[in-house]
Amino acid sequence: MSATTDHDERRCARHPEREGRYYCSKYGRYLCDECVSCADPKLYCKYRSQCIIWELERYGDSGTRAR
Numbered sequence: 224m225s226a227t228t229d230h231d232e233r234r235c236a237r238h239p240e241r242e243g244r245y246y247c248s249k250y251g252r253y254l255c256d257e258c259v260s261c262a263d264p265k266l267y268c269k270y271r272s273q274c275i276i277w278e279l280e281r282y283g284d285s286g287t288r289a290r
């Protein structure tokens with residue numbers, strides 16, 4: 224059996240040293256604060272209604288509305 228179980232290790236997909244605070248159900252990966260944004264906003268995502276990442280992007284920090 225493998226001794227390494229990073230099963231409950233939540234690390235950012237791009238930054239292994241960072242904590243992955245947000246989970247992307249579509250891609251099954253975690254993202255850190257910096258990376259938290261929908262990878263494919265135009266691609267249909269069945270998890271979107273419960274996706275914290277998507278919510279953050281929609282009602283996000285920036286007041287500017289990108290078209």
Ligand SMILES: [Zn+2]
Pocket residue numbers: 235236237238241254255256257258
């Ligand atoms: Zn990151």
